[in-house]
Amino acid sequence: MTIKLTALASFITLAVTGCATQGNNDQTVVNNLASNLDLNYEVAIQHGAEEGLPCKTLGAEWASCDLINLTLENKGPAVTNKDWKIYFSSIRQILEVQNDQFKVTHVTGDLHTLEPTDKFDGFAEGEKVVIPYIGEYWTLFENDYMPRAYVTAGNAEPKTIVSTDTANPADYLTPLKGDQFKRVKADNNVLATPETRFEKNSDVNLVASEEVAGTILPTPLSTKLTGDTVSLANGIKIDNLTLPADMMAAVDARLAQLGVNAQGEYPVKVTILPGSFKKDQQIVGAYKLDVTKKGATVTGFDNQGAFYGMQSLISLMSTGAENSIPTLNVLDAPRFDYRGVMVDVGRNFHSKEAILRTLDQMAAYKMNKFHFHLSDDEGWRIEIPGLPELTEIGGKRCHDLSETSCLLPQLGSGPTSENDGSGFYSKQDYLDILKYAKARGIEVIPEIDMPAHARAAVVAMEARYKRLAAEGKMDEANEYRLMDPQDTSNVTTVQFYDKRSFINPCMDSSAKFVDKVITEIQAMHKDAGMPLNTWHFGGDEAKNIKLNAGFQDINAAEPTAWTGSIDQSKQDKPYQKSPMCQKLIADGVVSDYDRLPSYFAERVSAVVNGKGIENFQAWQDGLKYSKDAKAFDTDNVRVNFWDVLYWGGGASAYEWANKGYDVVVSNPDYVYMDMPYEVDPSERGYYWATRATDTRKMFGFAPENLPQNAETSLDRDGNGFASKGTVESKGFHGLSAQLWSETVGNDDQYEYMVFPRVLAAAERAWHKGEWENEYQAGVEYSQDSNLVNKKALHNEWERFANVLGQRELAKLDAAGIQYRVPVPGAKIENGKLAMNVSMPGLALQYSTDEGKTWNTYNAKAQPSVTGKVEIRAVSADGKRFSRVTSL
Structure with a gap:
């Protein structure tokens, strides 16, 4: 109340006296609106094309759109001023505003402005104003609406609208209703509810702890239990004959993290004996582990194998001092050479500490490639000596329309730099990460994305150009410029940036x-x-x-009903109006504009090779116009293959392998960790490739026989599809799980999205399941093919899920990982509550008094309940909880 009275007094004083400066008046307007406007988004029409909205004529891609009601409620004093703007993020293009008192303007990327028109008649105190607008595509998850909208006016300091300054989008949304969770009417996805979760979990039973005690994750090639157990209550004593000091320190740190005494009694010998491995077992990372009553022996084929052998020994352990493990013999080697995790820190920044925690877990589960996505349109995240603008400007987001001090806000980062959109790793930070990874046998693979997704670099180098040009240092100013100043190409990128999203491949300064x-x-x-x-x-x-297939020209000779109509004569291919690129094509260096990105990739590969760097890697579509892997200068060329399987990826992956590329399977519909865990609008993530990927789905992915997945999973609309490979193939080089960060802000959100499902990716990268068929060209899989041993798949998952619930999640707790605690399933029959969870072993709780009291659920004595019942699962250490749902 004090804020509102103060604001109202200021407003009256300004209105009556007229003595305040315009600047002060602007600030008052900004403060009033930021403090007192309540924003609310509500989907009015989800399936616009099916319900009469003019999606096609408005130019929506694939003629798909929805209608959103944006409601502004003024809870403060009346506002009559028209000279203000609200900046907000919309990940969908806004096609039409249906309230003539307001207009929406696209700024760049997802940043838009909402401002009054001349017809604006003010906000009365307590008034609600509805602003309907048509947006492209659909809105199915809460995080489609980004937080931290903010207000500006004149030269006033921008202020975040308080009602949107939250990490929980539900605070400013109206929940979806009815079938609005469906992308289209034919969408057959099942909405996650307590009842549907219960049904899904019902085939996974609790396995006795002694039955899973001998399970190592990821699963070894061969495990033979020998019938005894060994107590580690008095700790272990390691006789290290091989591991370098940094790797041994990493082992000791892992033991300490789990509360295991490494200065104890049970002897563990670590050695390397390559000669003890047969020829077909001599693989980087191979090891033997023998556990007897008298002691354990880890024998590595190499240092990496010895390290992994120790990780397997630790895998058998539980957290804490009271430990016993089974006696056994293990022979093990990895399935793939490349077992990767990719983390995007460009869209939103993640702390060094979070990265180090991830490296710890990668080592524990034998993943060996950390693909570090260090730049994108929204941020540059690594200090480069001599180019300070890259981090001082490209590593920071704030409200600066000139973009000479920072990048404009994106993804709901708000008007200041105190947000998840800002940050970078200093040179020392990066060195710390590299050393930490090295001690755990993990290669760090830096990615600087180019020529697209490069806006942070382009804008930063433009700021550098302006600074040096103003000092008269033109040669120095042009040295690292990335944009042809005469390029007038009209381009819209995937995330709605313009030509400044691209490094120009035709400029020598770009190569420099x-x-x-x-x-x-x-x-x-x-x-x-x-x-x-x-x-x-x-x-x-x-x-x-x-210029994609989802659009057609307004004058198309044979118009279709399912594509958006736009004037494509006004659209250009990237670089099409760059004089420098026009000359390159005129001179015959490159045949056409489509081939410029691949040309640049080949040019960069020559730089890479000249520096003695062995491997050149890229997302496969960036190389699609090169003939084959021999077009590049490095001996090895890897591609992260990210075609969606139900859009043909089950066939095209093998074609890439046959062109000589080392294919790293990275399919979005199975191993993208930025996709939601389940079909629930409250979950976080984008969903263009699939509506959901939980730990079970990732576990059931067959990465070498991609068509097989058509029998065990569905497309993004919950429907079956068919897949078959068309060519014989040399096979694949590896598997990588990806975390893109558009919807992932703070470190807790980051770890929620990655863990625990990355453990399933580690399992598939290391171990081939009994149920995985060999790839054969021409063999078609579908929901009706019945070629997969689903019983074997179920049995392996049930065991894996129990090991997670009974042992491994507790280790994530001990490591400080804020993993996603699975939401439980439940049903009420005859007044009795039944509950279950996808990872048996986790405790379950219920409440019948609106969460005031939580009771521990006991499956053997199902409680009688009446009225509303709230349920949740509890983390392994009892300190955190799943999202609460009710039935």
């Missing part, structure tokens, strides 16, 4: 910039004792989406 960045990062790797073995070029999505 790349050389500079690689040189500096390579020097950091050398300083850390981890040679730079792989350079990731990025390369993805270098296109104008307005």
Whole structure:
């Protein structure tokens, strides 16, 4: 009340006296609106094309749109001023506003402004104003609406609207109703409810703890239990004959983290004996583990194998001092050479500490490639000596329309730099990460995305150009410039940026910039004792989406009903109006504009090879116009394959392998960790590739026989699809799980999205399931094919789920990982409550008094309940809880 009275007094004083400066008046308006406006979004029509909205004529891609009601409620004094703007994020293009008192303007990326028109008649105190607008596509998850809208006016300091300054979108949304969770009317996805979760979990039973005690994750090639157990209550004593000091320190740190005494009694010998392995077992990372009553022996084929053998021994342990493990013999080696995790820190920044925690878990589960996505349109995250603008401007987001001090806000980061959108790793931070990874046998693969997804770099180098040009240092100003100033190409990128999203591949200064960045990062790797073995070029999505198949020209000779109508004559391919690129094509260096990104990739590969870097890596679409892997200068060329299986990826992956590329399977519909865990609007994530990927789905992914997945999973609309490969193939090089960060802000959200499902990715990267069929060209899989041993798949999952619930999640707790606690299932029959959970072993709780009292659920004595019942699952350490649901 005090704030409102103060604001009202100020407003009256300004109105009556007219003596305040315009600047003060602007600030008052900003403060009033920011403090007192309540924003609310509500989906009015989800399936616009099916319910009469003019999606096609408005130019919506694939003629798909929805109608959103944006309600502004003024809980403060009346507002008559028209000279203000609200900046807000919309990940969908806004096609039409249906309230003539307001207009919406696209700024860049997802940033838009809402401002009054001349017809605006003010906000009365207590008034609610509805602003309906038509947006492209659909809105199915709460995080489609980004937080931290903010107000500006004149030269006033921008202020975040308090009602949107929250990490929980539900605070400013109206829940979806009825079938609004469906993308289209034919969507057959099942909404996650207590009852549907209960049904899904019902085939996973609690397995006796002694039955899972001998299970190592990820699963070894061979495990033979020998019938005894060994108590570790008095700790272990390691006789290390092989591991370097840093790797041994990492082992000790893991033991300490889990509360295991490493200065105890039970003897553990660690050694390397390559000669003890048969020829077909001599693989990097191979090991033997023998546990007897008298002691344990870890025998590695190499240092990495010895390290993994120790991780397997630790895998058998529980947290705390009271430990007993079974006696056994293990022979093990990895399935894939490349077992990766990719983390995007460009869209939103994640702390060094969170990255180190991830590296810890990668080591524990034998993943060996950390693909570090360090730049994107929304941020540049690594210090480069000599190019301070990259981090001082490209690593920071704030409200600066000139973008000479920071990038404009994106993804709901708000008007200041105190947000998840700002941040970078200093040179020392990066060195710390490299050394930490090296001690755990993990290669760090830096990715600087280019030529697309490069806006942070382009804007930063433009700011550098302006600074040096103003000082008259033109040669220096042009040295690392990335944008042709005469390029007038009209381009819209996948995330709605313009031509400044692209590094121009036709400029020598672009190549010089790349050389500079690689040189500096390579020097950091050398300083850390981890040679730079792989350079990731990025390369993805270098296109104008307005020229995609989802649009057609307004004058198309044969118009279709399912594509958006736009004037495509006004659209350009990237670089099409760059004089520098026009000359390159005129001179015959490149045949056409489509091939410029691949041309640039080949040019960068020459730089990479010239620096002695062995591997060149990219997202596969960035290389699609190169003939094959031999077009590049490095001996090895890897591609992260990210075609969606139900859109043909089950066939095209093998074609890439046959072109000589080392294919790293990275399919969005199975191993993208930015997709939601389940079909529940409250879950976090984008969902363009699939509506949900939980730990079970990731566990059931067959990465070598991609068509097989059509029998065990559905497409994004919950429908079956068919898949078959068309060519014989040399096979794949690896598997990688990806975390893109558009919807992932703070570290807790990051760890929620990655854990525990990344453990399933680790399992598939290391171990081939009994139920995985060999790939055969021409064999088609579908929901009706019945070629997969689903009983074997179920049995393996049930065991894996029990090991997570009974043992491994407690280790994540001990490591400080804020993993997702699964939401339980429940049903009420005859007044009795039945509950279950996807990872048996976790405690379950219920409440019948609106959460005032929580009772522990006992499956053997189902409680009688009446009225509303709230339920939740409890983390393994009892300190955190799942999302609460009710029935």
